[in-house]
Amino acid sequence: MKVTGKRSDCPIGCSLDVWGDKWTLLIIRDLMEANGRTYGDFLKSPERIATNILASRLQALEENQLVVKLEHPDSKAKVLYKLTQKGIDLLPIMVEINLWAEKYFTIPEDRKAMLEEVKKDKDGFIKKMTKHLIASNEN
Amino acid sequence: MKVTGKRSDCPIGCSLDVWGDKWTLLIIRDLMEANGRTYGDFLKSPERIATNILASRLQALEENQLVVKLEHPDSKAKVLYKLTQKGIDLLPIMVEINLWAEKYFTIPEDRKAMLEEVKKDKDGFIKKMTKHLIASNEN
DNA sequence: TTTTGCACTTGCAATTTGCAAGCAAAGGTA
């Protein structure tokens, strides 16, 4: 998919630049699992994103301020990618996608366990996770 | 974007066949606004989907049972596309996407009005809309 | 019987993807 496009082009009222494709979703999912990842971390994901695609998607995410690029505390050679507030705010969408996927597909056990918690108290879960993600940005 | 791919390839635990891209989202959005649309109706959407892309996306949606193809009551030359229950169940995701978009972008006035209702009672809104969509499938 | 409308299909150039290889800067090791 072309990752360019005007805001008016997008069926959901915001640019596809921002919302993105499968690989964009993968990056966001990974960052929600552990906010603060290196380029190499993304490459290690089981979905095997190609390095040029990863670079282009990270650039688009940064340009759209869903993600920020920070210095890694361990080394100047490394880079830390983190979700911004705008990126963290995608959490409710990710939760709903997962609830839908659980209803119609077989999903991994660990994700199922997480969804049990969601089903007990969705708002509580989202608040807790959001807080957690914000906190991981502050050190 | 390739609309093929194995379930295991998808970052959210379900095939991208099913979730799809920008154009897939557009089709689903249109069907949620008015369930029961013809091929030509989709082509008339302001986003200007190309006819070959529309055909390929509708086929994928049908294969994945998010959408069904029915006879049009008015004419044999026409086709009616409708959301299935599986498609209707994407509503909570669409709602969250719209809430997010409203927070970070300028969205059309009519959509804003709808979101006011959502913000008052999200669960109520989703139940009402779901009922409405299911009802439109029964005649 | 001709024309129009509708739902696609086809052909083709341009763009994007996916894979492999390359590369520069930083860090570690001898």
Place this chain on the structure above:
DNA sequence: TACCTTTGCTTGCAAATTGCAAGTGCAAAA
């Protein structure tokens, strides 16, 4: 200090996908 490794990309290229325009076949209207 010289040399290898790690890290974060970039580049080249074949194959796949998109976007545009034109065409096709069937149904209904005129």
